[in-house]
Amino acid sequence: MTHISEREYELPNAVIGDLLKTALEDKSVISLGPGEPDFDLPAPLVEYIKEIAGDVNHYSPVGGRRDLKEAIVKKLKRENKIETNPDNVIVTSGSQEALLMATACSLDVSEQVIIPNPSFLGYLPTFELFNAFPIALELKEEDNWNINPDELKKLVDRKKTKAILINTPANPTGNVLSKKLLEEIADVAIDNDLYIFSDEAYEQLTYGKKHHSIASLNGLKNHAVTFQTFSKGYAMCGFRLGYAVGPSPLIKAMEKIHVYTTVSAPTISQKLGVKALSMKKEYTTNMVKEYDRRRKFLVKGLNQLGLETINPNGAFYTFSNIKHLADDSFKFSFDMLRKAKVAVVPGREFGRYGEGYIRCSYATDYKNIEEALRRMDKFISKIQK
């Protein structure tokens, strides 16, 4: 019989996969599930692919092409106020690969990493894959989904904790951490000599609140590892291009194991990355404008349906309270999928403190959001009776 490892067996199944598969197969379903931009690749990048197609069949250097790393260093200075150099940058196949390698290189078996809960469903399995020990830091609706620094301090075990993970703007809550809060988190990391893994996948997608990179703060040179990506801001998910910037010993260690993961991010993607960083900002700002229009409409609509929803300042998600309607967010989401033909993601998918909520994505057409709200209205009216 084929043997499946204990490690694999213990990993949670992402229910989101089943849900979105059903949503894709049934054309009558409107999906508010997507975790990726619905926009086309920006036109200059489409043109550039044609130009370079004949010259991208070779491996790129392990850890990334020099020209891309140099462009990333300039971008980090310009947009994130992070001063660094190409040796402190590693280019990866999406930022998810960077997080996986950073975990492999910084956390020994049973060492602890504190992660916000609810948070992106990719975190927990990544840490568990390496037998590190994730500790949940509860985020609360009444704190606007912010990290509570006092709660964070209580979770630090000076012998076992190695890292704190933060995500701003956040998936699934859309929350953007303020500079003051980042400073408080930075103090905890410095006082306890911890890494901070800062996932900034949605850094470009903010609405009226500025994104700050924790690595730009004083004293974090040896602590902060910043993860960024081309997936969201440039609608380049399928090109699998991300990177990490951090302390050079850790980045060197990640380069060492890159040989055993993907060797290098695709050469075509890396060349496109250089081009993307040289483009006018308007390609991203136009997407942000459209997301913002949908965000306002969706947040208003959900609140009108009685699903309390905090106005998110970033990413492309809303996170709504359904506690008055259901105890089980999975059951609620599957019922709504079946009966109202609207797909949303159950909050428990993002951790136990996500129970009682649903995530809706507005990375879909405005008209779809209008129709989804109409259907949700009918569905909710029926279950309230």
Ligand SMILES: Cc1ncc(COP(=O)(O)O)c(C=O)c1O
């Ligand atoms: C918070 C967060 N971090 C990281 C990722 C992974 O992005 P990438 O495409 O760069 O691997 C995602 C993808 O949805 C995400 O939501």
